[in-house]
Amino acid sequence: MLGKTFDNLREKTPLVHNITNYVTVNDVANMVLACGASPIMADDLEEVEEITAICDGLCINIGTLNKRTIDAMIVAGKKSKELGHIVLLDPVGAGASRLRTSTAIRILDEVKPDIIRGNISEIKTLAIGSGNTKGVDADVADSVTEDNLDEMIAFAKEFATRIGAIVAITGAIDLVSDGRQCCIIKNGTKEMGKVTGTGCQLSALTTAFAIANRDDKFHSTVAAVCSMGLAGEIALSLQQDTDGNSTYRNRIIDAIYNMNGNILDKGAKYEFR
């Protein structure tokens, strides 16, 4: 079932507007191309409404936000929603500074994104104001584990219901909820945490999936999260002894480039609760 969403994405080749951070932007662009979509990056207030209008959806990533780009995020986000496009928010580092937390909350309130994707500390910060964000990484104290899984599923459902959006919480165990259901995903590798920007790439990938399957944002988000984790697994299986995180970065994007619905359906590890 998930495989079909990937095949739709390759067929529809959507154009994705990204207002994103300068740390991982190149890998994000190559990831968007790898999955069959096209990226455009534009963050100046004077042009973001026009740019987002010619696109099919918008991925807002606050990873290296500043006053100039925050305004562009809000304006582009509102325009994109007004046009009925898909909007995703990646609240990178929410909890690490008041600027990041308040910007993410402002985007939630004013733009009302369709999908939020973050690590557990970022999502907890937005949901209950108390994530233990360690820089841009989740704090281990916040982790989703087998032990607290029921509690975390309830948390994801409650937050998704409250904000009326799909919530994707990614980490060792990933959770995706639309409020009614929650999908538990166990694809992925711990080595992905040593590659900068896998979260940013996943957010852009999720945006592309949701655009190409806009009648089912929930399952397309699940498919994107499974695809990214599976790409990490495939890439890891190709690593040689002398390879490290930089080569791994390339191989993860390469794995998405070579993926299709069939590969995804065979490799996806998920269950609904």
Place this chain on the structure above:
Amino acid sequence: MLGKTFDNLREKTPLVHNITNYVTVNDVANMVLACGASPIMADDLEEVEEITAICDGLCINIGTLNKRTIDAMIVAGKKSKELGHIVLLDPVGAGASRLRTSTAIRILDEVKPDIIRGNISEIKTLAIGSGNTKGVDADVADSVTEDNLDEMIAFAKEFATRIGAIVAITGAIDLVSDGRQCCIIKNGTKEMGKVTGTGCQLSALTTAFAIANRDDKFHSTVAAVCSMGLAGEIALSLQQDTDGNSTYRNRIIDAIYNMNGNILDKGAKYEFR
């Protein structure tokens, strides 16, 4: 004949000032190093005149322009021309927003670059105000094909004559014109379209070629375009089944790193009309 221009470039190791976008800047810097030149990136109004003065040429790329950097582009461009340096404009996304279109036209008018390199939609936008830019990619409706080749050659010559610059229109078939002649280049691969920034890299590479061969900007632009396409072909021949666009990105830059005049002369596919 083209090979000599590459050998000159490796011998002269010019310093290239880039005011460029943050999406592809790292690959641009590595491409400039790969061809034997040195890059410097600087975009603050307070320093661009000084920086460009110690360089041998300037590549202006409007890929993630903003108010702050637009002013720097104009000021650096004028200074560079005043000093008799080579200036190239890459009008990334012209046609996708009024800001991009008007900025590209303003640079054409006020700076009078020596070379313009873009895709066909961007160049049509500047020449006749009607390119169908699809984000930062050319629209398929605009493509240079065998069927419309004569017409497109006439278009390239007319625009080059009108603006008094070398015009390079790159895509499946590349055209380079100085107004009198037009070179048709058939190097390259369709897979290059799945790597972000190959156009940006080519613009910086072209600037480096033109600096090192400043008495013949036309043939040095042809040589740069052939080199980039040939690098794409060499890189593609090395791709393994599990490789994708991220590894391909590395191999294209690697292929320029290992290229010389002799390899270029053997692999370049071009004719003049």
Place this chain on the structure above:
Amino acid sequence: MLGKTFDNLREKTPLVHNITNYVTVNDVANMVLACGASPIMADDLEEVEEITAICDGLCINIGTLNKRTIDAMIVAGKKSKELGHIVLLDPVGAGASRLRTSTAIRILDEVKPDIIRGNISEIKTLAIGSGNTKGVDADVADSVTEDNLDEMIAFAKEFATRIGAIVAITGAIDLVSDGRQCCIIKNGTKEMGKVTGTGCQLSALTTAFAIANRDDKFHSTVAAVCSMGLAGEIALSLQQDTDGNSTYRNRIIDAIYNMNGNILDKGAKYEFR
């Protein structure tokens, strides 16, 4: 002895705040992850004090400085020092423009970094106002060679004493001094000069080493410089005929990812004078 500092770094996994340039930022982030630390990039005035407060040290790199980020560098630097964190300055391109030179000097004066790492032209610019910076590369006229080694050691010691910081001058021969001693390091390859950002990566790596070994900033700086050079040697030994500078970039980061104290102790080439 140096090996222990690397093992400490892997054990302590410090969080490193980087205010850095957009050219090499992705490789810097992956390098920081490769050595066992975590990076966070943040450059907005409104958040840098908070961000730096949750980190263990700060790496300031002026590679693509602008008015907005210069203020953030100063404010974050002062806060970081006030908290007793490690602060490193990489004066990229000092000497290439008055803005870069004056900003680097201002950071030296107002922030008083613990460590300065640059090429010889940048350091000469700061020390005696007369480096022959060729863009962001050292001028060959400034090189540290066997012939001028005694003189350069004296220069490094004098400057380190005068500013009360560790000074690392990197190039074909690297010098690290705390004012009393000077370490001469002969790891590294000439091919590293064809990869953009190896200096930026080394600065972030040095910051991470110094944080994890804060009682001995001198030897931890020596260890970082040896590690980077050794990574370049290991990476070079793996290069195939068709590989170039882009693949080499990946392999250098990979080599740090796979390095440990034992490998460092076996491969480090240094002597104290």
